Amino acid sequence: MTKYRIKGGKPLSGEIEISGAKNAAVAIIPAALLVDGVCRIENLPQISDVTLLLNILKLMGAEVRTVNKHTMDIDCRKIRVAEGPAELMRSIRASYYLIGSMLGKFGRARGSMPGGCDFGVRPIDQHVKGFRAMGAEVSIENGMIIADTASGRLNGAHIYLDVASVGATMNIMIAAAKANGRTVIENAAKEPHIVDLANFLNSMGADVKGAGTSVIKINGVEHMSGGFYSIIPDQIEAGTYLAAVAGAGGEVLIKNVIPKHLDCITAKLVEMGVSIEERGDAVLVRRTGPLRSTKVKTMPYPGFPTDMQPQITTLLTIAEGTSVVTEEVWDDRFRYVSQLNRMGANVQVDGKLAVVQGVKNLKGAPVKACDLRAGAAMVIAGLCADGVTYVEDIHHIERGYEDIVEKLRGVGADIARVVDNPHDKAAGEETA
Ligand code: EPU
Secondary structure, three states: OEEEEEEOOOOEEEEEEOOEOHHHHHHHHHHHHHOOOEEEEEOOOOOHHHHHHHHHHHHHOOEEEEEEOOEEEEEOOOOOOOEOOHHHHHOOHHHHHHHHHHHHHHOEEEEEOOOOOOOOOOOOHHHHHHHHHOOOEEEEEOOEEEEEOOOOOOEOOEEEOOOOOHHHHHHHHHHHOOOEOEEEEEOOOOOHHHHHHHHHHHHOOOEEEOEOEOEEEEEOOOOOOOEEEEOOEOHHHHHHHHHHHHHHOEEEEEEOOOHHHHHHHHHHHHHOOEEEEEEOOEEEEEEOOOOEOOEEEEOOOOOEOHHHHHHHHHHHOOOEOEEEEEOOOOOOOOOOHHHHHHOOOEEEEEOOEEEEEOOOOOEOOEEEOOOHHHHHHHHHHHHHOEOEEEEEOOHHHHOOOOOHHHHHHHOOOEEEEEEOOOOOOOOOEEOO
16 A cells, blocks of 8 residues: 655745646546547646546547646547446546536537545536536436437526536536537636636637626537647645645745635635745745634635635644634535544534644644545645654545645655555555
8 A cells, every 4th residue: 555654843945836727627628528629738737637537538539649747639529429438437526527528519428427525415416407408308327427409419598506516617618618509607606717617618719708707608609629728727736735834834935826816725824824925926935933723614716715624624733722614615524534633633523613722733643535635634734743644545635636745845845655565565665
């Protein structure tokens, strides 16, 4: 088994370069199916979710060419099947975007229900509602989604989302890009990756307006011709490293960010006593004194992101005083708290509330990455803790963080990927 070994207590210093945004990439890759030409996508993060989606497209018949580590040419012109490979689709949440893109391209789609991080019920009723409003018949049977239109093309429609769902907003945008007529999405989500998807679609020839506001209008086009697109920097990856420096101490320049996208995170860090300085497309984060307790409530953008909740809760475990964290987006996103408490944290969870009583310091322990962001939180906990922490189930972390070990080592962290399979390598032998 490969895990991370972290020797905590070392302040961090230097620079970290942020990769392209995972949650934009995982929508843009499926959306490439709509394009009647070659899409060159730049600033793709090298993470396992991206590899998996590219493999899905390849299995469906796409040609994917690596230009360099972060740039791929994707050509989906030869794809003729409106069916995604069931097993791979099941292993990733974002595979639901293939249903939108197959419907947009062929007027029909078949694939398995999505997988992904497990933090309670993750319905897709708003996606389905959108597809139905556009004229598709949709059924879900034995874990498969089957969608079909009588005419072979979706029709534009007026869709009011009951919740401002990121996935439903993006899936409907993808499906509507080549629909017949105009689609209006009301109560749309406003996350930065929604604007990025709209920019990608528009740069390929679509006509999407209003992304980033709660009303998005999509005029369906006949043809999307291909072109270049560069993905925005990852807001949550940047936030995770900001939190790591805030916890471990030191001073790090986080490069290749859009500071505006980080405001919802940095505002809380500043409240906690962390120094943040904007420097063009970088931010300098510095821990100058003790961390202070605060209240955090997760909300859709521009509120505090749920995908930063485990990381900030981890910081609050070593802040002075009592903090309250309210999780408003997902029903069951505090499962990782038992892992933090193994490290000496004092966090009590009651439904969507976590009460965090700050302790002087965390102590290294073996812990598990319960999901992607919870895993990142365990890495932060390990960097802050006295002694050695082993983080297991790191495949969750590597779904969404490119080169996390290398990036942290680059700023002086004592972290290594180690193997402890006795039949393979000696316990604790380093692999990176
Ligand atoms: N919801 C519904 N019906 C739907 C869709 C969502 O009721 O049809 C509810 C959900 O139950 C949840 C809320 O709406 O309470 C928000 O869900 P949303 O659809 O916005 O989430 P998602 O699209 O499934 C994406 C990210 C998540 C991130 C959420 C919220 C991807 C692949 N995933 O999920 O990211 O937590 O938005 O911002 O983009 C992560 O990166 O670690 C991650 C989990």
